[in-house]
Amino acid sequence: MVKFIFSVLKTSPPNWTVERQLGKILFGIEVENITISHLSTPFNMTFKHKSELQEKENTTCVYHNRSRGEWVTDGCHTLRLTNQTICSCDHFSFFALMIPDMKLSEVHARTLSVLTCVGGAISVFFCTITLLTHCLQHSRKSTDHAMLVHLQLVASLLLLNLLLLTSVGLAFVGPASMASGLCPAVAALLHYSLLCCFTWMGLEALHLYRLLVLVYNTYMRHYLLKLSLLGWGVPALVVSIVAAVSTDFYGLNNRMCWIKDSGVQYGSVVAYLIGVLLFNSTIFAIVITTMLKLRSVTSPQGKRQSRNITCSVLGLTCILGLTWGVGFFSMGYTNYVILYIFTILNSLQGFFLFLWLCVKRLRGAEQSSMTTGQSSSTHILSVGSEVWPSSGRTRQSVQEGAIADNTAKF
Structure with a gap:
């Protein structure tokens, strides 16, 4: 039996700092005792926004890399629409939306x-x-x-x-x-x-x-x-x-x-x-x-x-x-x-x-x-x-x- 764990965090853990995080909410998708990565068919998460985003607020999907202790975009693709953002990722982890213009390439x-x-x-x-x-x-x-x-x-x-x-x-x-x-x-x-x-x-x-x-x-x-x-x-x-x-x-x-x-x-x-x-x-x-x-x-x-x-x-x-x-x-x-x-x-x-x-x-x-x-x-x-x-x-x-x-x- 496989047990999926879905989490929604309104407050980030002390050592998980997301600069320019949008909405201040983290979404977690994990499988108990199993690491899921490199999926052949990526899964999608759709984030709907209450108002249209400004041009400088284009969002990016990120996840928390625990081994490196930082938020990265590896394995996630971002599709930005007028009032929503779709994240397509090939692994399970904790995800968040971030405004990329504030982050260096x-x-x-x-x-x-x-x-x-x-x-x-x-x-x-x-x-x-x-x-x-x-x-x-x-x-x-x-x-x-x-x-x-x-x-x-x-x-x-x-x-x-x-x-x-x-x-x-x-x-x-x-x-x-x-x-x-x-x-x-x-x-x-x-x-x-x-x-x-x-x-x-x-x-x-x-x-x-x-x-x-x-x-x-x-x-x-x-x-x-x-x-x-x-x-x-x-x-x-x-x-x-x-x-x-x-x-x-x-x-x-x-x-x-x-x-x-x-x-x-x-x-x-x-x-x-x-x-x-x-x-x-x-x-x-x-x-x-x-x-x-x-x-x-x-x-x-x-x-x-x-x-x-x-x-x-x-x-x-x-x-x-x-x-x-x-x-x-x-x-x-x-x-x-x-x-x-x-x-x-x-x-x-x-x-x-x-x-x-x-x-x-x-x-x-x-x-x-x-x-x-x-x-x-x-x-x-x-x-x-x-x-x-x-x-x-x-x-x-x-x-x-x-x-x-x-x-x-x-």
Whole structure:
């Protein structure tokens, strides 16, 4: 006797996430203790829709592949009509309807995955070179706060890319990594490292504001320690809260060890990134506005200097945060051009940061050689020290000098 089991689920199991699932209902057809596949005559399932689907809502029939832990279309053919969808499949499983325009094609998904891994490997190499170079060259020298903030961001990018490569590698192991609990652990660490990168981008903007805008009264005790507690502590708090709610949120998701629940992704990653981008954009606007005002009243030489400062801040801010905002232009539909730009720019962020730090060192060396032999009466203003202007100098002139001098740190 053969026993057929028909199931209708209105709520997906915790580890069965269907992005852009239509109707939020799963249909299961199974035979007890028997796996039915590769039927010579496929069976049909007809899904009728209450209203006509829009062009961008063309549906696709998918089923849950338990061995791979993801939803795929293998063995199912989709026939789309005006107000209904017919699924013709050659096997029994759990089925659902999904809006395909929100899902990457297999070719593009693999290409983007390869680009991410290659870019991540390049970033790992150059982040390592950056940290080693600094340790070898400055082992016996004091380092300014600006450089230490940059190095913290480099360290977070190194951790992120290492865990990203590990996560993709564990996905190929599949069930073995899940059974050992290694995949969920790496997913949680990847979540933590990504939030660390976002946090240090925000702290870079904060430090930039203090260095180039506040000028006066910027001294703060244990300044770098406080930044470090924020940069590494806040992400740990967020991940701890997510894990405390449920450890099932972490696991195998779309060929990598990552967050399985879309709500957790939007709440703890996307919302977090939006907050950082809004903060960075505000700081960017304030800094650029301040520089443009100073540029309008400076000498021709000062104007060239202001242009250099503006370019430096623009390059720094674009590298340390604004490129992550490119992904939001693809929300609501799949734009492959934007996705490729987003993947390339952000996977190579460690490499771009390495190049920027090299240019920074060269410009600092040039500035040092230009100021050799000149009067040492110029007042230096930097974060962590407070120097008041001499008599007869206006606040604006001191601020201009401070911005020019502090640009060497950026």
